Amino acid sequence: MSLTDQDRATPIGALWALVAVVCFSTNDVLVKFLSGGYPLYQLIFFRTIFGISFILAILVPMTGGSLSMLKTRRLGTHIIRGGCVVFANFCFFLGLAAMPLASAVAIFFISPLLISVFSVIFLGETVGPRRWSAIAAGLLGVLIVLRPGTEAFQAAALLPLVAAFGYATLHILTRAIGGTENATAMAFYIQATFFVFAGTAGLFLGDGRFEVFDHPSMEFLLRAWVWPGGFDLALIALLGITSALGGFTISQAYRRSEAAYVAPFEYAAMPLAVFWGLTIFGEWPDLWAWVGIALIMASGLVLVWREAVAHRRTIRAATRPKRL
Secondary structure, three states: OOOOHHHHOOOHHHHHHHHHHHHHHHHHHHHHHHOOOOOHHHHHHHHHHHHHHHHHHHHHHHOOOOHHHHOOOOHHHHHHHHHHHHHHHHHHHHHHOOOOHHHHHHHHOOHHHHHHHHHHHHHOOOOOHHHHHHHHHHHHHHHHHHOOOOOOOOHHHHHHHHHHHHHHHHHHHHHHHOOOOOHHHHHHHHHHHHHHHHHHHHHHHOOOOOOOOOOHHHHHHHOOOOOOOHHHHHHHHHHHHHHHHHHHHHHHHHHHOOHHHHHHHHOOHHHHHHHHHHHHHOOOOOHHHHHHHHHHHHHHHHHHHHHHHHHHHHHHHHHOOOOO
16 A cells, blocks of 8 residues: 555654654663573563564454465565664674663664665665765764773674664665565564574573673673573563564554654654663763764754755655646
């Protein structure tokens, strides 16, 4: 079903995006909270089981479909998208285990900058001087948060940066298939990819034979399988539900509204990260971290604004009557 310009201008896309932000923020908090007692592959494996169950039991009936809606002719692209999300999630969550939540989220928000760069390289889109300036400002913000060469620098902070590359690639692929694939199918195949990857990792790492590194990120990656207790199992179930619901709602957001309209609402994740970091983990960014966060946020919002301006110009040029 194609959407009219009026459909894409409605607030429904913003609402979907805000629900997705809350879901993903909850995911981040739960993973960081559980990272001290469980291996990452186990959390992802259980999360995926609950996530797939939620999709099949709730999302498929809720969207008025049947299992046939999961059929696709773009299986290869779905698998590549799933691989990008797996890569991005593993890197980001490993970073979370060793660094403050707000700083990790701020560094990860370089992804809109990378999406702009990738759109030039892979989609042949044009980026003007204002957007290049915003990209440069965002990169400066990342350097300020990372502070390489100082005592404040930690190698784990590079993991959210690497994760942003995977997330940016995901969005480029979503642009390629978003017009033909439904949001439920896109969420399902991402969860299926997680299931295969985490299950395979569990087979190789589950006995803890490689747990020889004294670092929070490496311990989180290589720790032996630990059977969860009742309360932790409930948290992992919530992890699965918010993961599946977040994947569905963010796909809906970008399907139901223009990207330039939806993207600013994703930045609600930043104040949420500061709030969770303070209330749950007792973390508060220092002055330099605030400066870097502000630069990253501002550059991302400038990019969204410039993309909206460019999109409106394209529409006006396409609809302008041609002279005979």
